[in-house]
Amino acid sequence: MKKILVFIIMTAILLTSVLPLAGCSSGVVINVFNWGEYIEESLLDEFEKKTGIRVNYKAYQTNEELLAKLEAGGSSYDVIFPSDYAVSELIKKDMLHELDFSNIPNYKYIDERFRNLDFDPENKYSVPYFWGTIGILYNKDMVDDPVDSWDILWNEKYKGQILMKKDVRDSIGAALKKLGYSMNSTNDQELAEAKALLKAQIPLVNGYYGDEIRDLIANGDAAMGLTYSGDYMDLYWEGFENIGYGVPKEGTNVWYDCMAIPKTSKHKKEAEMFINFMLDPDVSFRNSEAMGYTTPNSAALDRMREEYPEVFEDPGYWPDEEIIEKSEVYLDLGDYKSIYNDILTEVLAE
């Protein structure tokens, strides 16, 4: 009798200790490597609860940092968030897994407009996550001209009030676009003109900065600066009413940050589950709502339109279709990367 009781108790203990583990499936951990402050963190917990897959979340600052880390090897990231040109470079170097879309049924919510983009023409390797533009963030108290053209960044009136982006592609791209050239130019003559234009602008420029631009403009340290629409949306949702954002009519860069799986990943299926989870209409809506960036998910966009109709009037969230048509996605420059880099070093060092 006693033995039976012990047996029952032992079995009960065993079962209760094993059952929750069964819920955890295999106890797989996936390494998600994303931009800093670029996901609603509560969603990660939700994913863990739903699937039992643990998420190890790490952040990076630039595409180049991501590429450098992937190239250096030894990393074991399962989901990465490269931008357009980084996706095209990774595809060229055969560093991305082809996605198995049968594991990503929620891909159907991605708006037709955001499929098969230039950097991944057959849409085999990447799924868009957020998108936006590069434009001019400005302080409405300090700028009284309309901010609708690149020319304002070369306007003498704002001498010492202009911030440029310490990013090779963005700053040179702005100059190229002002000249009417492609932001992906590999024409030496055009690049020489862009360099001259940036050099001529230096006396007007307060400084070349990175992520600090958003805070410097918000604090009134400078009147306007070249930056991503996402920086503006941050301030918009925080309630900075004196801050505006203009998308130049000449066209600009449209960027797409995507989700992809590097070849070094050992948990491709779990990574695909994560991507699928992020594309869920409700998850995608809450992520877009929390981050403030524009989602390519049509179901989430519909809900945004219902709950926040006003942002669709704002070029920071929803730029004019006409401007978008004149805009470009960054493509991988190949060997021209170092030439672009030298141009900016030369502009800054003089």
Added chain:
Amino acid sequence: MKKRVRILAYPYVVWMAIFIVVPLFLVLIYSLTSGDIHDINSLQFSFESYQKVAEPLYLKVIGDSFLLAFISTVICLILGYPVAMIIANANPKYRSLLLMLFLVPIWMNFLLRTYAWMSILSPNGIINRFLAFLGLPRLEIMPGNVAVLLGMVYNFLPFMVLPIYTVLSKIDKQVLEASSDLGGNRVVTFTRIILPLSIPGVVSGITMVFLPAVSTFVISGLLGGGKTPLIGDLIEQQFLFSRNWHFGSALSIILMIMILISMAIMSRIDKNGQEEGGKAG
């Protein structure tokens, strides 16, 4: 006995070999080759990267870095020496407190302190708001080299004060008494006794400030608005942005060689100083 002690050093030697000698060797190889860094077979011997370093554009960047580092070292010395003397001569009761006050800031993250300077010096920052409140003209130093120098001096000053303080506090007081007994006034005592005896501290202070100052990055980006790229920024850019490891390695090797040369010069001064100090003592 001696042998056993030597065995204790082996782990350190292995550690050094793996984490210092091997990486340095790799940097040297990268600097002398061209090709795809991830494919050993494609690497070819080449002086290309060093030729690029010799371009006027990059020579200017290197020159700017050494000039700014030199100026900030001189300012640190001028500011740091008296501070070290004050602390060394302070009442022993307060000495450790004074030292603490000097050291507490370096417990904080370097980046955080630089961001703090940004919000102090920026065009609409704390200083300018205060000046505007008083109706005074604005201070326009950020972004610019003055702000970069301020940031460097602030960040590296403790490294100048500490070694000088250590040497000064160890000077035998009887030597100073002997000087005044022999009729030396305070100026003579300082120039003939204290200064020569403190040279080793000054030399290590200069080295400890100059080295991080010449290879610094971030400070020039944040306080200088990126308009004076320094060699540290350039190296960072090569590894993270243009991913030209060969050029980045060549820049690092050049920087290392120049630092070694300046250290050799400093240690000569140190030796001469010690000899003179010996004579004076």
